[in-house]
Amino acid sequence: MSSPDAVRRLFSLLAEPFTAETVFDCLVEVVFFVKNERAEYVVVNRTLAERCGLKDKRALLGKSAEQAFPPPLGRTFWEQDMRLLRTGKPVLNQLELHLYPTGMTGWCLTDKFPLRSADERVVGLVGVSHDLHQPNETAGEYESVAAAVKYAGDHLDRRLTADELGGVAGLSAYQVDQKIRHLFRLTTGQLLLKLRMDSAAEQLRDTNRAIVEIGLACGYADQSSFTRQFRLTTGLTPGEYRRTFRTTSGP
Structure with a gap:
């Protein structure tokens, strides 16, 4: 000071x-x-x-x-x-x-x-x-949380906690949060938000899936809460993002 x-x-x-x-x-x-x-x-x-x-x-x-x-x-x-x-x-x-x-x-x-x-x-x-950058996934430090990060990515449709992720990694909630902070420069909550928004953005760009379905798949109970969080994070609503960044017509 x-x-x-x-x-x-x-x-x-x-x-x-x-x-x-x-x-x-x-x-x-x-x-x-x-x-x-x-x-x-x-x-x-x-x-x-x-x-x-x-x-x-x-x-x-x-x-x-x-x-x-x-x-x-x-x-x-x-x-x-x-x-x-x-x-x-x-x-x-x-x-x-x-x-x-x-x-x-x-x-x-x-x-x-x-x-x-x-x-x-x-x-x-x-x-x-x-x-922010993705950490080196081949580094020894990453191995300690790799299972937890993969588990989170596979279960974005429901609420996840640091306790649950710690259990997957064989660590306490405090330990897994500290390792995530060190590797990603994010809290556990911020990392989960990033994973949800990355998944949502990819689906908005690359599929014709309904926005409400994408929100549910990313853990949001209704379209309004999904839209609010997506706009807070990206500056765009899901619909605006889709119109701006769509790369394919989807299935």
């Missing part, structure tokens, strides 16, 4: 406000941004610009997420920003499937925090999204 007085003293000596933009330009698997009170980009890193198909990151400045991303995805990101700016409530460790204008997709964990003025008004926000 740094001393507020020491921080203020150091920053008062700088020729320009410190935004950490140059630092985050070095991180290729992290998206970084600062937005003003209108949810417009005022600082972005190179990774975000590249994933939006832009050679010059200045092209994003002054735009909102709604303008930077295709509809309806951009609208969802903008709504999330405006909710934070209105309430001051941060977005913490949120698992999201990002779909970029270039066609690139990828899982990430997103955090957003309000920026406050001297009189405590919310005047902007700062956020980061860092990429």
